[in-house]
Amino acid sequence: xxxxxxxxxxxxxxxxxxxxxxxxxxxxxxxxxxxxxxxxxxxxxxxxxxxxxxxxxxxxxxxxxxxxxxxxxxxxxxxxxxxxxxxxxxxxxxxxxxxxxxxxxxxxxxxxxxxxxxxxxxxxxxxxxxxxxxxxxxxxxxxxxxxxxxxxxxxxxxxxxxxxxxxxxxxxx
Amino acid sequence: xxxxxxxxxxxxxxxxxxxxxxxxxxxxxxxxxxxxxxxxxxxxxxxxxxxxxxxxxxxxxxxxxxxxxxxxxxxxxxxxxxxxxxxxxxxxxxxxxxxxxxxxxxxxxxxxxxxxxxxxxxxxxxxxxxxxxxxxxxxx
Numbered sequence: 663x664x665x666x667x668x669x670x671x672x673x674x675x676x677x678x679x680x681x682x683x684x685x686x687x688x689x690x691x692x693x694x695x696x697x698x699x700x701x702x703x704x705x706x707x708x709x710x711x712x713x714x715x716x717x718x719x720x721x722x723x724x725x726x727x728x729x730x731x732x733x734x735x736x737x738x739x740x741x742x743x744x745x746x747x748x749x750x751x752x753x754x755x756x757x758x759x760x761x762x763x764x765x766x767x768x769x770x771x772x773x774x775x776x777x778x779x780x781x782x783x784x785x786x787x788x789x790x791x792x793x794x795x796x797x798x799x800x801x802x803x804x805x806x807x808x809x810x811x812x813x814x815x816x817x818x819x820x821x822x823x824x825x826x827x828x829x830x831x832x833x834x835x
Numbered sequence: 836x837x838x839x840x841x842x843x844x845x846x847x848x849x850x851x852x853x854x855x856x857x858x859x860x861x862x863x864x865x866x867x868x869x870x871x872x873x874x875x876x877x878x879x880x881x882x883x884x885x886x887x888x889x890x891x892x893x894x895x896x897x898x899x900x901x902x903x904x905x906x907x908x909x910x911x912x913x914x915x916x917x918x919x920x921x922x923x924x925x926x927x928x929x930x931x932x933x934x935x936x937x938x939x940x941x942x943x944x945x946x947x948x949x950x951x952x953x954x955x956x957x958x959x960x961x962x963x964x965x966x967x968x969x970x971x972x973x974x975x
Contacts, residue, residue: 663874664852664912668920685918716918726877730967795967798876828918833911833928835877835969 743818749776
């Protein structure tokens with residue numbers, strides 16, 4: 663049988679780990695606070711969401727191996743004034759910022775100094791690679807952490823942003 | 836053969852899972868699933884005796900490759916999942932790779948990789964860099 667996988671989000675100091683059903687950018691180190699802690703349009707310059715840590719997890723063991731993990735978008739993030747950026751890190755570092763206002767920028771403040779790149783540039787033909795693999799009989803975290811962060815400009819508009827589709831791809835033997 | 840980028844972007848997770856059967860040179864075979872429902876691993880295939888490998892819909896082969904001496908089998912299932920964990924597509928990758936030595940002892944590597952979509956579409960590539968080899972696939 664094929665392994666059951668999920669995508670997990672890590673938050674907090676410990677960290678706490680949640681299986682993602684709704685990945686929501688916000689201005690708090692929280693998994694999904696609903697409409698609390700919305701992103702805030704800057705008066706000038708940029709504001710940020712708190713960065714998020716995501717990873718691919720094996721909920722049960724593959725028969726053989728899971729490897730070759732990729733991440734990508736459909737090439738378009740249709741959020742006016744908001745750029746979704748992603749990078750990879752090996753080690754978790756709790757998100758920081760001013761709660762309710764802005765997160766700290768990930769590259770400058772995350773201990774792993776992730777190179778944050780516009781997610782729209784990662785497509786099926788040019789995905790982001792995440793290192794990591796898992797072999798039978800192990801379960802648990804497979805990939806590096808994917809760091810996600812929204813960057814808001816003064817062009818941002820009020821209201822809920824449409825959901826965007828992001829994809830993880832992996833190989834399993 | 837030119838490299839070919841895989842274009843299987845649009846997907847459908849309501850696809851039928853395929854099994855596999857490894858056929859040996861002595862007439863025996865190893866199926867992914869035994870009659871009692873237990874499962875054999877791809878890594879359990881005896882590559883020294885392997886002459887044919889089939890993807891199967893139940894017991895019916897739907898895609899088969901024949902292997903000659905020196906060709907190392909490649910097989911895996913490629914899975915696409917949303918961030919919410921929903922699997923929205925998968926395909927099967929079957930092929931082989933082989934090292935070829937010339938008279939000066941120089942080596943080059945050949946590969947044949949088929950991307951088998953359970954809908955019936957098959958794409959062929961020789962781009963070995965699209966996969967990460969597992970231990971049993973590493974050529975000596």
